[in-house]
Amino acid sequence: MGEGHLRRLGPSACWEPRKNAPVRASYLQLFRSGGYPSCRPDSPTWKTTPLDRSPCMHPFQANHDHRRGVLQAMLLVTMVSALVFAGLNFPDGMILVAWIQVAVAAFAAGLLVVVRRTQSLQIWSVCFVLVLLTATVVLLSRPEVSEFAFVWLLVIPLVTHLLLGSRLGLVLALSYMGLGAAIYLYRFGGNAELIRVEVLSNAVIAALTTLGLSHFYERHRIGQSHASARCLPAGTGASAAQWNRAVAAHTGPGPLQADQRRAWS
Structure with missing residues (x-):
């Protein structure tokens, strides 16, 4: 999936899924771009920064x-x-x-x-x-x-x-x-x-x-x-479970998944 599933949110360089775009596509875009999430996945205003090429970091x-x-x-x-x-x-x-x-x-x-x-x-x-x-x-x-x-x-x-x-x-x-x-x-x-x-x-x-x-x-x-910290995925609870399922669905088991989980601990 490309960036067509994402909508720009003003001058802050943040992005969110378009109305009819699947949420899973945004997770895939997230990991392909090397960005990090800036809002909870279970939030209606969940955003990502696909233009950020830095490693996933709190x-x-x-x-x-x-x-x-x-x-x-x-x-x-x-x-x-x-x-x-x-x-x-x-x-x-x-x-x-x-x-x-x-x-x-x-x-x-x-x-x-x-x-x-x-x-x-x-x-x-x-x-x-x-x-x-x-x-x-x-x-x-x-x-x-x-x-x-x-x-x-x-x-x-x-x-x-x-x-x-x-x-x-x-x-x-x-x-x-x-x-x-x-x-x-x-x-x-x-x-x-x-x-x-x-x-x-x-x-x-x-x-x-x-x-x-x-x-x-x-x-x-x-x-x-x-x-940014207020919008990060929680370490426990439903949002973290949704985050982990999305990671497993698009990256599979391996070092990348483990590294991403450690970054939020």
Whole structure:
């Protein structure tokens, strides 16, 4: 059976069986295309995504893998950049700052090995974010660090939201950005040139823009995952039995059927 049995459901790239098309044909199309179901088979609004060529995967598992990849990328960037800055600070006599950066790089390198196989990804993500942001505000409080280093406060919302989600990410972003702003005012409050309205307004607007866009993106992405997960076939009950019968009817016994069942467990 071809895609003529499927009807497009708007711009979301989802599909559902046409009114007079047999439901079994949609299951066959599903497995031929390599897509995954995005609604219960026993629901009148059952949909599939035949254009999705990715392996059959639960949306929460996809989100977990996404977070793991983001964390690994951030650990690698943190390790390299911390070592580069440490190499620049040692010759300048900023010994304590350089050693803090070396410690952060060593922590990131060790964590890079751990996160490849750990099942406690959220815990390690929280640990990494707390260590990174705490080290950042400690470095910003040092008198030898210039005012230009405070630009790193704008990166905080991106890091927290990508790794920790919209809720915890927002809380930590507001906390550490507020702490960084307080350190800035404490260190440079007596310098009229650095606390002009033009300077502070640009910094505040840039910070709020980064924070707002990061929060909106993460809420939208997680909302999409939750919407897909609510429509997946249940692990038990009539819908799962119907799912398994459809799999057996069109694929027969074999590795594909077993793999598909494991994907929903």
